[in-house]
Amino acid sequence: MSAPTDDITVAKGPPGVDPAILHRPGGSVDAPTQLALYRQMVRMRKFEKRAYDLFLQNLVKGTSHLSLGQEAIAAAFGVAMDEKDYTFATYRGHAHTLARGTSMTGVMGELLGRSCGVLSGKGGSMHLTDVKRGVMGSYAIVGAHLTIALGAAWSAKHRGDPRVAVAFFGDGTTNIGAFHESLNLAAVWKLPVVFVCENNLYMEYTPIRTVTAVDNPAADRASAYGLDSIVVDGNDADAMYLTARECLERARSGGGPSLIEARTYRTSGHSRADPGKYKPEEEVAAWAAYDPIDLYRARLLAHGVGEADLDAVDETADSDVQTATVEAQASPPPGLDLLMHHVWSDGGSSWRN
Amino acid sequence: MAELSYRDAVSRAIAQEMDRDPSVVLLGEDIGAAGGVFKATVGLLERFGPERVRDTPISEQAILGAAMGAAMTGLRPIAEIMFADFFAVCWDIVANQIAKSSYMTAGQVSFPLVIRSGNGGGLRFGAQHSQAVENWAMAIPGLKVVAPSNPADVIGLFAAAVRDPDPVMFFEAKGLYATKGEVPDGELVDTLGTAKVLRSGTDATIVALAAMVPRALAAAEVLAARGIDSTVVDVRSLVPLDTQTILREVSATGRMFTVEENPRLCGWGAELVSIVAEECFDDLDGPPLRITTPHIPLPSADALEDLAIPSVERIISTIERAMQS
Ligand SMILES: Cc1ncc(C[n+]2csc(CCOP(=O)(O)OP(=O)(O)O)c2C)c(N)n1
Ligand SMILES: [Mg+2]
Numbered sequence: 001m002s003a004p005t006d007d008i009t010v011a012k013g014p015p016g017v018d019p020a021i022l023h024r025p026g027g028s029v030d031a032p033t034q035l036a037l038y039r040q041m042v043r044m045r046k047f048e049k050r051a052y053d054l055f056l057q058n059l060v061k062g063t064s065h066l067s068l069g070q071e072a073i074a075a076a077f078g079v080a081m082d083e084k085d086y087t088f089a090t091y092r093g094h095a096h097t098l099a100r101g102t103s104m105t106g107v108m109g110e111l112l113g114r115s116c117g118v119l120s121g122k123g124g125s126m127h128l129t130d131v132k133r134g135v136m137g138s139y140a141i142v143g144a145h146l147t148i149a150l151g152a153a154w155s156a157k158h159r160g161d162p163r164v165a166v167a168f169f170g171d172g173t174t175n176i177g178a179f180h181e182s183l184n185l186a187a188v189w190k191l192p193v194v195f196v197c198e199n200n201l202y203m204e205y206t207p208i209r210t211v212t213a214v215d216n217p218a219a220d221r222a223s224a225y226g227l228d229s230i231v232v233d234g235n236d237a238d239a240m241y242l243t244a245r246e247c248l249e250r251a252r253s254g255g256g257p258s259l260i261e262a263r264t265y266r267t268s269g270h271s272r273a274d275p276g277k278y279k280p281e282e283e284v285a286a287w288a289a290y291d292p293i294d295l296y297r298a299r300l301l302a303h304g305v306g307e308a309d310l311d312a313v314d315e316t317a318d319s320d321v322q323t324a325t326v327e328a329q330a331s332p333p334p335g336l337d338l339l340m341h342h343v344w345s346d347g348g349s350s351w352r353n
Numbered sequence: 354m355a356e357l358s359y360r361d362a363v364s365r366a367i368a369q370e371m372d373r374d375p376s377v378v379l380l381g382e383d384i385g386a387a388g389g390v391f392k393a394t395v396g397l398l399e400r401f402g403p404e405r406v407r408d409t410p411i412s413e414q415a416i417l418g419a420a421m422g423a424a425m426t427g428l429r430p431i432a433e434i435m436f437a438d439f440f441a442v443c444w445d446i447v448a449n450q451i452a453k454s455s456y457m458t459a460g461q462v463s464f465p466l467v468i469r470s471g472n473g474g475g476l477r478f479g480a481q482h483s484q485a486v487e488n489w490a491m492a493i494p495g496l497k498v499v500a501p502s503n504p505a506d507v508i509g510l511f512a513a514a515v516r517d518p519d520p521v522m523f524f525e526a527k528g529l530y531a532t533k534g535e536v537p538d539g540e541l542v543d544t545l546g547t548a549k550v551l552r553s554g555t556d557a558t559i560v561a562l563a564a565m566v567p568r569a570l571a572a573a574e575v576l577a578a579r580g581i582d583s584t585v586v587d588v589r590s591l592v593p594l595d596t597q598t599i600l601r602e603v604s605a606t607g608r609m610f611t612v613e614e615n616p617r618l619c620g621w622g623a624e625l626v627s628i629v630a631e632e633c634f635d636d637l638d639g640p641p642l643r644i645t646t647p648h649i650p651l652p653s654a655d656a657l658e659d660l661a662i663p664s665v666e667r668i669i670s671t672i673e674r675a676m677q678s
Contacts, residue, residue: 086426120459129458136425137458141449147418148425148450155423158378158404165422178445181412185419188410342456343495345463345518351494352594352628353546 011236011295014263015286021216022263023232025242033079034300037237038310040075041293043317044095047104048268050321051094051111056273059329060111064125065092069235069267072292073198074099076240077166080248086136086156086165088149091126091271092198093138096168102130104324109331116331120338136165143169143178146195150186153193153251164251165193172203174217183225183259192251194244195259198234200266205278218261227259234262235292238299267291354537360530362504363393363469366511367431369540371401374429377515380407380416381433390435391471391530413443417468421451424466429515437472437486437524444489451520452495464520467511472500473564473614474662475528480650483527483658485614487562488621490522491591497545498591500524502566504534506589509543517545526564546593550602554582557672558602560625561612562588565663569612572668581676591621599625600633607638610672612663617648644671 013019029037048066055064067074070092078099081087089096097107102118110117111125118130126140136152139145149167156163173179174197186193197218201208214220219229232243240262247258265287269276276284297310343349357365371377379397381389385408388395398406409416413434420432434440440447447468455463474483490498497519501507507525514521551566552573561569566587573583584602588595603609609629611622622643629641644663652658 119457119461122459123457127457129461131458131461136422137454137462139450141445144414144418144445144450147415147446148422150415151419151422151424151430152426153422154419155426155428158423159427161427178414178418181410181415182418184410185412185415189407338459342458342460345455345460345465347460349494351592352596 011233011239014233014235015283015290017231017263021231023230023243025239025246027242027245029238029241031303031305033241034238034303035305035313036079037075037241038296038300039313039317040078040099041071041237041296042314043320044071044074044098045293046317046321047098047107047324048094050325051108052268054112054325060125061113062124063271064111065271066268067092067095067266069287069291070198070200070264071095072237072240072296073168073196073234073262073264076237076244077196080241080244081134081166082163084134084163085248086134086149086152086163088136088145088152088165088167089128089138090145090169091138091140092170093128094125097128097130097135097138100130100133100135102128102133102135104320105327106130108324108328112328113333114328114331115334116328121334122338122342143173143176145169146182147178150182150191150193153186153191154189157192162252163192164248166196167193168196168198170203171197171199171201171208171217173197174221175212183221183227183257186257187225187227190254190256193257194247194251195257197259197261198264199261200264202266202270204270216261218259222259227257230259231261231263234264235290235295237292237296354535356533357504357536358531358533359504359507359526360391360393362507362536363511363525364395364397366508367394367397368400369508370512370515371397371405376427377429377431378405378407378423379431380409380419382409382411382435384408384433389433391527393525393530394433413439414446417443417446417451420466420468421446421464424464425462429465431467431469431515434468434470436482437470438481438484440470440486440489447496448493452493456495463518465518467514467521467523469523469525471527472524473526473528474651474658475564477653477655477658479653483651484616485646487524487591488615488619491621491624492619495520496592497521498524499545499589500526500563500591501589502526502529502563502587505536505541506543508536509541510545510589512542513545516542521545524563528564532567546590546595548589548595548598549587550584550598551587552583552585554584554606556582556606557608557610557676558584558586558606559610559612559668559672560586560588560599560622562591562621563614565612565614568663568665568668571665572672575665575669576672579673581672583672596628600629603629604633604636607636608676609641610668610675611641611643612668613643613645614662615646617643617645620645639675642671642675644668
């Protein structure tokens with residue numbers, strides 16, 4: 001552990017978090033990886049801002065949960081994971097899906113209910129899945145996918161396949177039984193799974209500290225399952241990336257599961273058009289000054305990356321989002337025959353003869 | 354041919370499938386070293402080893418989630434939920450995760466898994482260890498639902514369930530574990546979605562499932578001696594449902610009686626009655642009647658539990674009264 005400094009290349013630590021508790025992983029991140037992390041975060045940010053605009057125009061229907069402000073976590077894992085590793089995401093899963101290389105058009109189409117959607121419009125924003133890229137699903141019942149991720153990890157271990165399963169979830173999820181059942185069983189069976197708690201301080205609208213018996217909702221529970229307590233700066237893409245590498249490596253080499261608590265903040269509402277009135281102004285301001293993309297851009301510039309190079313990344317992301325939006329809007333609604341398809345693996349839905 | 358108990362048929366079925374396919378794995382509470390609380394998995398740990406036969410903690414959600422995650426990534430898990438009443442603590446994984454994920458991902462994932470469970474009453478276990486819940490499973494799109502009534506069907510239908518590419522809820526009738534039946538030698542594989550006509554008659558058609566099948570057969574014998582000649586159909590599989598056999602047999606006699614262990618409301622027989630009413634109404638000579646457990650939790654005392662679950666006597670008297678009026 002090194003003490004925090006004013007050096008921009010060493011993050012101060014998230015607002016309200018005692019820097020002394022932060023996990024400071026060893027190693028360093030090389031320049032191409034840093035650029036990849038920056039690129040991932042920018043793509044997520046621009047994509048979700050567009051998704052929000054489309055929601056306000058009533059083009060994205062139902063609901064949509066953004067991870068604006070939380071991008072460093074998804075980006076870090078997206079870059080650190082092997083191509084074949086498994087991602088298990090939640091309803092707040094746009095960024096995690098994009099992180100694995102799923103096309104923006106496929107995700108945008110799904111949000112818009114179009115046939116070009118990754119699920120042909122059958123799943124919607126909360127169920128993004130792209131098995132070809134290891135995105136094994138986005139699950140909208142709090143906690144359930146931790147159990148499923150451990151099953152995928154068990155299967156990989158059993159088959160002698162070096163894949164690791166990674167499950168992302170929120171702070172609120174640490175209070176549901178499935179979280180505890182999963183950690184225990186994964187630890188007992190020493191499974192190659194990484195549990196990543198994105199502690200954004202709120203469940204839906206209720207501050208997590210008001211409903212949780214410990215200060216660090218994930219990390220303080222780790223010892224109950226014989227796991228290390230890891231609190232990491234979830235807005236520092238380098239710290240996140242190195243922590244991800246460390247835990248993925250531990251899983252892959254037979255060291256069993258890890259539980260990471262990444263401290264972050266969702267700068268958007270919980271879902272839909274939630275204005276987030278339950279958040280204190282000072283808190284919002286403090287985290288706005290600790291934005292993961294702003295921080296990282298400043299760091300890369302300090303490292304000597306050219307401004308023009310970063311601008312080029314931004315511009316490409318802008319045009320990719322624009323292309324995805326145009327393509328998705330041009331895509332027809334799903335064929336009505338899809339209604340009765342895919343209940344069974346033969347593609348049908350028949351329950352009788 | 355050999356005589357085998359229903360519980361030994363379960364372990365023989367599992368062994369048959371684990372022998373055949375190395376991707377088949379088994380998990381659940383007390384199933385390994387202890388051989389299962391119902392002794393239906395005896396010898397499997399010794400035979401297939403601790404990697405394939407996994408004792409779990411008391412974590413029903415994790416058990417089923419593990420099965421789901423394993424099924425979507427190349428294994429064919431068999432998960433045990435000890436008592437079917439316990440589905441209430443892990444129903445999310447069954448009803449929201451396993452059942453819906455193929456549909457909502459437009460078929461990107463599928464779940465070749467079997468969830469077996471001790472279902473129903475008759476053992477004086479009281480309300481929280483006795484309910485027949487096959488109708489819960491039948492109500493969820495995306496689940497196949499099987500409930501065998503005899504040892505040979507246990508093996509054949511279990512093998513079909515393991516080989517099926519979709520999730521199958523396999524309800525073992527707790528009240529039948531000790532019963533015995535003739536089982537052919539060698540590998541047995543049956544077909545899901547096929548009902549079986551166990552007795553042919555001309556006056557009435559009794560449609561029964563699982564533990565109610567032997568009772569329906571016993572009732573049919575008594576009724577025959579009293580001049581009412583009945584057909585008995587063993588439904589075997591609620592999803593897929595062999596409506597053709599049921600409609601044919603009901604049309605042939607003109608009367609249908611269901612015998613259901615599940616509590617009355619929305620029991621599986623209600624669906625059958627509705628299908629019969631819609632599709633062979635003109636062949637009926639009288640109203641279809643349902644013989645069910647009343648809409649109550651199950652009591653423990655012998656006298657009360659016996660009164661609750663359809664008995665041979667209740668089947669006989671209900672059918673006799675209906676046929677005489
Ligand atoms: C079992 C269950 N209970 C409640 C909900 C409703 N719900 C959806 S998201 C959410 C908050 C979850 O909080 P957290 O785990 O912190 O994740 P975040 O949304 O902050 O990313 C709740 C209560 C649900 N989907 N599932
Ligand atoms: Mg939260």
